[in-house]
Amino acid sequence: MQNQTHKSQPYHTQKIGFILLHGFTMITFASAVDVLRMANYLSQKELYSWYIYQEENGTPASNGLGLQDSVDAEALFDCDMVFVCGGVEVQKATTPTIKTLLKQLDHQGMVLGSLCNGSVALASAKLMDGYKASLHWEALSAAKEAFYKVEFSEQLYTIDRNRYTCAGGTASMDMMLHLIRLKHGKTLATAVAQQFVMDRIRDASTTQYMTHTEIIGPGYEYVQTAIELMQANLDEVLSMQEIAELIPLSLRQMERLFKRYCHVSPAQYYLRLRLQRAKELLAQTSMSVMQVTVACGFSTSSHFSKAYRNYYGYSPRDQRKPIDPEYTYRISGSGGVINSDLCG
Incomplete structure (x- = not known):
């Protein structure tokens, strides 16, 4: 062309x-x-x-x-x-x-x-x-x-x-x-x-994933710090108490802020990050399911598979086995709701 x-x-x-x-x-x-x-x-x-x-x-x-x-x-x-x-x-x-x-x-x-x-x-x-x-x-x-x-x-x-x-x-x-x-x-x-109706030419140093300014309010900086800690510890999972102490806030204050800004508990948000990383590793690397289990901080493959199926609606092994176009589309989409009993 x-x-x-x-x-x-x-x-x-x-x-x-x-x-x-x-x-x-x-x-x-x-x-x-x-x-x-x-x-x-x-x-x-x-x-x-x-x-x-x-x-x-x-x-x-x-x-x-x-x-x-x-x-x-x-x-x-x-x-x-x-x-x-x-x-x-x-x-x-x-x-x-x-x-x-x-x-x-x-x-x-x-x-x-x-x-x-x-x-x-x-x-x-x-x-x-x-x-x-x-x-x-x-x-x-x-x-x-x-x-x-x-x-x-x-x-x-x-x-x-x-x-x-x-x-x-x-x-x-x-x-x-x-x-x-x-x-x-x-x-x-x-x-x-x-x-092209661009308000500016962004510099190379601009980061891709920016926080939406409209959701920022009192206490949001604590949520952002907590999320950064979660992202840095996907393989060796921190407890909610450890994250709260590092922010630092009380556990109850941290949970209240997450509910306000993220509409889920800190544990649910943390699990979502780990499952999203697991999906990336399954889709884009040749790592085994057990290797992905460890890399995403799960103690057993059965716990990982249960959490993964609950969130995405199919198993980690199914992620690598699309069987029809509709199924492939579903796998490429986002996940659903996290049950609290699977967090941790």
Whole structure:
């Protein structure tokens, strides 16, 4: 897929390649491409051209849609940068063919990048060892478990030498705007952002998962501190009394604040964090159910399975065995209600 522009005078065109993996996130890919398109439109120059590669034409995105117009793999070697566009089940989507292609591009000295969970594909090809990288916050803990040589962060995007990685959603817009600003100046980058009704261009250091300001009120800082302690201790679970003492608050005060701001007890919130991490590990790593049990702070696999089934409606083993499209959709969604007798 190559862009159409109002090119009025010669200009060095930067060629950008995109490798679309099965289940790639459409909004992240489209956001990146549209920023480049708008830069061409506003400058009246072909500053950028873009090309997509797919193992098969029409590779479906996570929303089920696909693109038909793609180039051969050889065309990527003529690009200035190549980005891997990932999404759901990115490790499964990173086939041996994709890994080989990425290694060949790296061997040529290609600048490589990723959109959404594409950095997992680069890591799977052993091309991120010793680098810092960003990816979607939901996949962060699983990626850290699987690729300990990569310094994954919660940043919106990360530029580390010849690696350009960003999180999901609209994070690709900010990274591309940064690239435009570096190469063509702040004025053009700002004009592009204005066309997309962006109130600001977010910096790379911006964290992905921000607290909604509308829920902040008296005492919320204690809740936030408690949640941070929970997130830092998913494998070695703290007692509610220990968390309350570390905040510090009385246990009753902490429970009251959690009910006010999170609508669940601290124990229920803690269990939800552990189960969400378990789901990430089951979906995105090859860890056994017993390994996930330990990594998420459960004493026995039976206790883990009971809590997991109660929250998601299916067992940990079923997470890895979708049997029909409706079932797959259900597994990819969020969980339900936690029963208090399963907390702890």
